[in-house]
Amino acid sequence: MADLSPVHISTRSGDVRVLTEEGIELSVEGGTIEQHDDGTIHVRRARSANAIEVRCAPGTDVTVGTMSGKIELLGNLGVVRVATASGKIRVVEAASIDVRTKSGKIDIGTCAGECRIMTKSAAVHVGSAARATVAAISGVVLLEQVGGAEVKTVSGKVLLSLAPSAGPVSVHTVSGKVEVRVPAATRPTTRLRSISGRIQCDCPPGEDGEIAVASVSGAIRVSSD
Amino acid sequence: MAEHGAIVFTDIVGFTTLTDTHGDDFALALLERQEIMVRSALPVAARVVKELGDGLLLWFDDPREAIDTCLRLQRDFDAVNEAADAGPGGEIVGVADVPLWVRMGVHWGCPRRRGDDIVGRDVNLAARIVDLAGPGEVLCSEATADVIGERAGVGFEPLGPVFVRGLTEPVPIVRVLAAGGDGCDPESGYGDLTDGRARDTACR
Numbered sequence: 024m025a026d027l028s029p030v031h032i033s034t035r036s037g038d039v040r041v042l043t044e045e046g047i048e049l050s051v052e053g054g055t056i057e058q059h060d061d062g063t064i065h066v067r068r069a070r071s072a073n074a075i076e077v078r079c080a081p082g083t084d085v086t087v088g089t090m091s092g093k094i095e096l097l098g099n100l101g102v103v104r105v106a107t108a109s110g111k112i113r114v115v116e117a118a119s120i121d122v123r124t125k126s127g128k129i130d131i132g133t134c135a136g137e138c139r140i141m142t143k144s145a146a147v148h149v150g151s152a153a154r155a156t157v158a159a160i161s162g163v164v165l166l167e168q169v170g171g172a173e174v175k176t177v178s179g180k181v182l183l184s185l186a187p188s189a190g191p192v193s194v195h196t197v198s199g200k201v202e203v204r205v206p207a208a209t210r211p212t213t214r215l216r217s218i219s220g221r222i223q224c225d226c227p228p229g230e231d232g233e234i235a236v237a238s239v240s241g242a243i244r245v246s247s248d
Numbered sequence: 249m250a251e252h253g254a255i256v257f258t259d260i261v262g263f264t265t266l267t268d269t270h271g272d273d274f275a276l277a278l279l280e281r282q283e284i285m286v287r288s289a290l291p292v293a294a295r296v297v298k299e300l301g302d303g304l305l306l307w308f309d310d311p312r313e314a315i316d317t318c319l320r321l322q323r324d325f326d327a328v329n330e331a332a333d334a335g336p337g338g339e340i341v342g343v344a345d346v347p348l349w350v351r352m353g354v355h356w357g358c359p360r361r362r363g364d365d366i367v368g369r370d371v372n373l374a375a376r377i378v379d380l381a382g383p384g385e386v387l388c389s390e391a392t393a394d395v396i397g398e399r400a401g402v403g404f405e406p407l408g409p410v411f412v413r414g415l416t417e418p419v420p421i422v423r424v425l426a427a428g429g430d431g432c433d434p435e436s437g438y439g440d441l442t443d444g445r446a447r448d449t450a451c452r
Contacts, residue, residue, distance in 0.1 A: 033418045035411050086408030088418050105409040123380050141382035158382035160262050175383050177262030195347055218345055237333045239346050
């Protein structure tokens with residue numbers, strides 16, 4: 024049976040790349056491995072290396088802590104947690120995700136569970152997630168095929184496409200524009216409020232999920248595919 | 249003189265943008281709103297050490313009171329923001345019309361006193377922890393979670409070791425959750441943190 028010990032990768036700088044392969048033993052290039060008593064495996068970048076590459080079994084929980092550098096988590100992972108300050112972050116597929124960064128670009132492919140993203144100014148893209156929780160000061164937030172969402176931005180634009188039978192959606196912005204798209208023939212319950220922004224809802228009212236959007240000055244639009 | 253306690257930083261999310269958009273008087277009103285809510289929530293054995301731009305530096309003698317107060321404050325901020333959502337549209341009348349999103353970082357440590365101020369590595373670490381939090385969140389160091397242990401109404405979700413500016417070694421960070429709240433599993437408690445406790449709770 025494949026080793027699914029959680030992997031913690033720490034490096035102040037340098038790129039981090041994680042790949043998954045069926046039946047593989049954990050292997051590391053450019054880093055040192057240390058097994059802790061709690062069963063976690065800690066990987067640190069070797070002094071001579073400028074990048075870490077980890078190969079592990081699908082479903083492995085991976086935590087990455089860096090200050091800068093590109094982070095690519097490829098393959099199908101378990102619980103993913105990333106904390107960094109800047110640099111591009113890409114997660115192809117995971118059971119759940121927690122990403123925290125100040126700036127850069129965050130690109131999430133598929134998240135089977137909760138996808139939580141906290142950033143100051145990074146551009147955010149989520150391909151699909153059971154539920155997305157995103158907080159940003161600025162930067163565009165693009166969420167596609169989400170089954171529910173809670174978004175808070177100050178000035179960033181929010182574009183959100185809901186999956187069929189999506190759960191509650193809550194979006195709060197100060198000045199960012201908000202566009203929510205629902206699947207065709209969906210009749211959501213909407214609660215839309217903007218103090219000075221324009222509000223437009225092209226969907227007939229109904230009880231197909233709840234969409235609440237509040238902004239101070241950002242325009243709000245809810246439409247269907 | 250040094251003594252153990254919980255160091256808490258609060259920070260208003262988006263303060264710079266809000267100030268730029270709505271002006272300095274608005275910013276002052278926002279700061280006052282935060283401070284009134286925080287001061288009214290503080291237990292006896294806690295104090296506001298100082299104001300720091302859009303945040304506050306707080307000191308608690310008891311880490312459990314620190315965490316309880318932070319979670320309670322976040323609920324209070326949520327209530328205020330829900331009330332803002334329910335208000336009428338039209339012109340922005342005041343700070344009550346905009347959300348007050350506050351994030352918080354907590355570290356149990358042993359700073360040095362300098363008059364009423366506190367300084368040292370543990371204060372710097374608490375300041376870095378709040379940088380990682382999102383609006384409405386409370387994050388703490390593993391050392392804080394360790395010293396609190398299991399506590400009714402509180403859950404901890406480890407976020408792993410994190411590099412923060414100014415510190416050479418990665419610091420294990422934990423997300424604090426109100427039990428029964430978002431993603432909190434009250435059964436999970438908190439794992440074995442004896443290494444972190446030995447490292448981070450000794451006054452140096």
